[in-house]
């Protein structure tokens with residue numbers, strides 16, 4: 001189709017102190033097309049989207065809607081123009097209900113006292129949630145929802161605007177395969193209604209499945225735009241990275257089936273979320289944990305780490321029974337947890353990269369009655385380069401980093417000293433292909449040095465590619481266990497949906 | 503995560519010069535404010551820049567500054583301590599009573615710290631392990647401590663102390679008043695703790711994201727308790743300085759001081775939502791409060807109008823804090 005583009009961005013430049021986030025970038029979105037925006041972590045994708053939505057101001061360039069230049073200087077401007085956005089970190093209000101979040105800013109009032117019309121938003125929300133196949137109570141508090149459910153709420157909110165242009169910044173990062181399919185159905189449906197969609201994801205399979213055209217950014221520069229049929233995976237990666245890619249799922253460790261058990265969990269139960277969970281983890285082993293959202297994966301990790309009280313069950317570390325009343329005790333024993341929700345639980349967004357990385361290890365940097373700034377800097381700089389964190393320096397505030405780079409910092413803070421047990425809850429969420437294989441290589445290296453690793457991941461290829469052994473959780477139970485050799489995607493999916501009857 | 507932080511995390515825009523400017527304001531604002539204020543006061547009143555008047559200011563400021571130092575710890579964790587004025591009153595009459603009974607200066611000093619610390623500990627336990635909102639816990643303590651001070655004294659002040667006792671509040675070493683030296687020493691130690699030690703870093707971390715701090719292995723409950731103990735100890739010591747200075751322990755002493763202390767902290771650029779601020783800023787904030795009060799006195803402004811002005815200054819400081827936050831949202 002050669003009609004007028006619904007949205008056109010021309011020569012947009014955006015500078016932050018110390019970085020040019022976007023340098024004369026172009027983007028053209030036609031009606032009824034799904035346009036994928038690709039690039040490494042820190043390439044400028046989210047920044048460009050925030051400029052279109054009015055959250056940020058561009059320094060140069062212009063934005064055209066239906067071929068006419070428009071002025072977008074605040075978020076309400078873009079809303080009025082029919083542009084809706086789902087931010088990478090969602091931007092929901094945890095203390096309000098799902099329904100209030102969906103209609104926030106447009107809450108309908110009724111009656112003499114102008115009270116919020118809860119009945120009406122409840123029903124309308126229910127409808128929108130059904131559309132994205134989410135089984136969520138519209139009156140539930142958003143802060144109590146899982147990350148995946150929050151994502152669905154954000155999508156429902158965006159749909160409620162009946163937008164002409166819908167921007168989705170990594171909506172699939174925390175969704176399971178099924179939920180991704182539902183989202184894709186919604187997207188295809190919107191496409192037939194002449195909505196222009198912009199879709200950001202680091203999963204190339206998703207791009208090939210859903211996108212019509214692709215625009216690639218690299219280091220804030222516009223690289224190219226092409227129809228998807230003219231591209232293959234190789235070419236896209238090359239456009240993004242500017243070089244060939246290393247192998248996926250690198251494994252440099254070889255499992256030692258008879259090494260010591262470092263962690264044993266025995267009969268662990270907690271309320272309605274966890275039931276009679278038992279398993280062991282050997283030194284140098286990568287134990288993958290799979291399961292649907294809500295199967296209790298993250299809750300189990302927090303329970304082991306002392307972050308959630310348990311009703312019954314025992315935890316043994318290196319042959320000794322331990323009881324952690326708080327995470328600080330677990331950390332003292334050499335357990336590390338990279339939590340699922342980096343912004344809320346993993347990082348201090350208002351603190352610098354250095355302070356974040358060194359926070360769990362303050363004792364270690366406390367020499368001669370003071371925290372040694374030099375030692376801190378040395379450690380954080382070496383981790384910044386080891387994980388290739390894109391930042392203006394170790395003093396940059398973490399809140400100013402791109403999503404994927406924040407994730408790298410959340411991992412880096414547990415690599416300062418080698419833990420005995422490293423628990424990673426969705427470690428590569430929002431991380432680009434290159435950095436992903438780098439994180440995997442680091443995991444494998446740690447394993448080869450004897451660290452026991454537990455990795456929770458919603459991505460089957462990641463679980464299958466990296467794990468020595470796989471536990472599948474369902475409804476708070478361990479539904480199945482597979483060795484690396486036995487495991488197949490089908491078996492895992494079967495077990496995950498079995499309802500926990502092992 | 504509170505809403506403000508969540509929005510910030512999403513759309514924090516450090517748009518070039520403006521952001522740098524607001525960071526600059528946070529650092530240097532209080533200092534510049536103080537300089538401008540002094541110049542204005544000097545122009546309006548010829549007495550302002552006399553040695554005796556300046557001495558007067560620093561003496562008045564010393565007590566509030568010591569309390570504000572403790573308040574800085576509390577506010578950095580995102581808490582608030584409304585009970586400091588009452589703790590000053592109660593500790594003051596108790597330590598006066600102990601001194602009258604024993605005649606021991608050593609015991610008086612010790613009890614000022616211990617009593618203040620214990621009262622702070624009650625606040626701290628309620629807030630951290632008891633999960634009572636800081637506002638409620640310390641509001642309750644404010645009423646209780648004041649009540650106890652009246653119960654203990656039956657409303658009568660305890661007056662008349664020897665110089666040995668009054669040393670901490672009114673003595674001079676050479677030309678320098680002892681309370682000023684005490685205040686400076688306390689600020690140096692507080693600065694050291696907050697900037698150079700794991701405890702200080704942890705206090706900032708708890709204020710900026712409690713959940714993430716806990717998951718980083720920080721004993722969040724302990725630090726949330728500790729800051730109230732620090733606030734109590736420093737307020738107890740301030741009571742010793744105060745009683746020594748005015749040579750009398752009155753059950754009403756320190757009334758309204760919580761306001762001055764909080765104002766000094768906020769004017770000094772520390773954010774009421776926690777995680778951001780500095781002890782150096784509080785020092786400046788306390789001086790600013792002192793200079794404003796002094797200038798209003800010199801200009802013969804009516805005491806009630808003084809209250810109005812101070813209130814307006816506090817609101818202005820909080821507004822500035824808010825605006826610089828909002829700018830980041832832009």
Ligand SMILES: Nc1ncnc2c1ncn2[C@@H]1O[C@H](COP(=O)(O)OP(=O)(O)OP(=O)(O)O)[C@@H](O)[C@H]1O
Nearest residue numbers: 016021041042043044045046047400402403404514
């Ligand atoms: N508010 C800000 N202040 C300063 N620098 C920023 C800010 N927001 C983004 N940046 C910088 O701009 C660059 C582009 O960031 P952006 O978030 O657009 O990347 P991205 O392509 O979305 O990456 P990711 O895939 O990791 O989400 C990064 O270097 C980032 O550090």
Ligand SMILES: [Mg+2]
Nearest residue numbers: 046088402403
């Ligand atoms: Mg992004």
